[in-house]
Amino acid sequence: MNLENYFRQHIKNISSYEGVDPSSKLASESGIPKDKVIKLNANENPFGKELGLGKQLSEINIHEYPDPLQKTLRTNLASYSGRKYEEIVAGSGSDELIDLLIRIFLEKDDILIDVQPTFGMYEFSAKIQGAKVCSVSRRDDFEIDLDKILNSVSNNTKMIFLASPNNPTGNILSEPDLVKLLQSELIVVIDETYYEFCNISFSHLINKYENLIVLRSFSKWSGLAGLRIGYAISNPKIIEKLLLIKQPYNINTAAETVALEAISKKDFLLEKVQILLEQRDRIYEFLQGKKGIKVYPSHANFLLVDFGEIDANIVFETLAKNGIFVRKFSHTMISNALRISSGTPDQIRILLQVLDQFIK
Numbered sequence: 455m456n457l458e459n460y461f462r463q464h465i466k467n468i469s470s471y472e473g474v475d476p477s478s479k480l481a482s483e484s485g486i487p488k489d490k491v492i493k494l495n496a497n498e499n500p501f502g503k504e505l506g507l508g509k510q511l512s513e514i515n516i517h518e519y520p521d522p523l524q525k526t527l528r529t530n531l532a533s534y535s536g537r538k539y540e541e542i543v544a545g546s547g548s549d550e551l552i553d554l555l556i557r558i559f560l561e562k563d564d565i566l567i568d569v570q571p572t573f574g575m576y577e578f579s580a581k582i583q584g585a586k587v588c589s590v591s592r593r594d595d596f597e598i599d600l601d602k603i604l605n606s607v608s609n610n611t612k613m614i615f616l617a618s619p620n621n622p623t624g625n626i627l628s629e630p631d632l633v634k635l636l637q638s639e640l641i642v643v644i645d646e647t648y649y650e651f652c653n654i655s656f657s658h659l660i661n662k663y664e665n666l667i668v669l670r671s672f673s674k675w676s677g678l679a680g681l682r683i684g685y686a687i688s689n690p691k692i693i694e695k696l697l698l699i700k701q702p703y704n705i706n707t708a709a710e711t712v713a714l715e716a717i718s719k720k721d722f723l724l725e726k727v728q729i730l731l732e733q734r735d736r737i738y739e740f741l742q743g744k745k746g747i748k749v750y751p752s753h754a755n756f757l758l759v760d761f762g763e764i765d766a767n768i769v770f771e772t773l774a775k776n777g778i779f780v781r782k783f784s785h786t787m788i789s790n791a792l793r794i795s796s797g798t799p800d801q802i803r804i805l806l807q808v809l810d811q812f813i814k
């Protein structure tokens with residue numbers, strides 16, 4: 455038997471999604487003790503255990519399946535986001551919702567517009583579905599090029615994903631641009647995974663535009679990346695379809711329990727968000743004005759830095775030797791740039807000390 459003849463044709467050609475390494479692997483590969491690793495490569499919440507979430511996990515009924523309709527969770531997400539119960543469904547991270555939405559809307563050979571550079575999962579999930587991806591570049595300042603996008607629409611184009619703030623560039627979408635896209639009758643997914651860092655949302659438009667879906671996440675602001683929890687806000691017709699096709703128990707009991715706890719402690723968590731924004735600005739102020747370096751303004755918990763004449767690979771390696779791990783990219787527009795997540799005041803002090811040694 456030749457297994458190669460059995461794999462679906464389009465699955466054979468998919469390249470794997472490059473996720474980030476966990477701190478245990480970074481530590482073992484670099485020889486740096488785990489507690490010295492400064493992980494600024496995935497926009498996670500560096501306060502980790504300090505956030506004090508999950509203490510009651512030993513009390514939960516792990517022998518029972520969670521509620522497939524997510525009633526308690528959806529009720530609480532509705533009041534947290536100021537939306538209605540029937541406008542919300544939770545997913546195993548925004549990642550799962552990206553995949554489910556693509557499966558709801560795209561037939562094989564339908565086209566998704568991917569406005570690059572951006573988060574890689576839109577393209578990845580579309581390709582798994584056998585859909586086609588039309589890549590449209592952003593402008594030099596990473597704003598979207600609305601004319602270019604609209605000109606790229608053809609009969610099979612059905613859907614566009616835009617992150618706001620965008621990862622890795624940190625900029626937000628303008629409402630007039632979004633409205634023009636919504637009027638073009640594409641299915642428009644606005645990925646607000648970093649919403650709590652900027653407080654700018656487009657969810658108020660869901661009642662006016664049936665083709666809008668907004669995605670949110672608990673991974674970044676509330677530090678629950680490891681539990682995998684996010685949610686979609688949209689009109690009830692789309693939410694019903696998401697509920698219909700999702701795995702019945704997609705939100706595990708631990709994730710649900712801690713997400714509810716995060717909602718109840720949101721004021722405390724948002725204070726930590728403020729600290730992360732201050733630390734991001736501290737990095738920005740340090741790098742801004744350094745010769746040849748361009749640091750892009752950001753509305754999220756990370757910064758994109760183009761190192762100009764300095765080889766970003768050297769910066770990456772030097773930081774790594776000092777236990778600081780950041781993210782690099784292959785996309786041509788940002789091939790000499792690094793994305794640096796914000797961190798605790800101590801982590802950023804060490805980052806700036808290391809950068810200061812070779813950036814004048």
Ligand SMILES: Cc1ncc(COP(=O)(O)O)c(C=O)c1O
Pocket residue numbers: 496497546547548549550573617620621645647670671672673679682683684
């Ligand atoms: C723009 C964007 N969307 C979605 C995600 C995935 O979020 P989640 O952890 O909720 O799946 C990320 C993670 O980095 C992201 O940057």
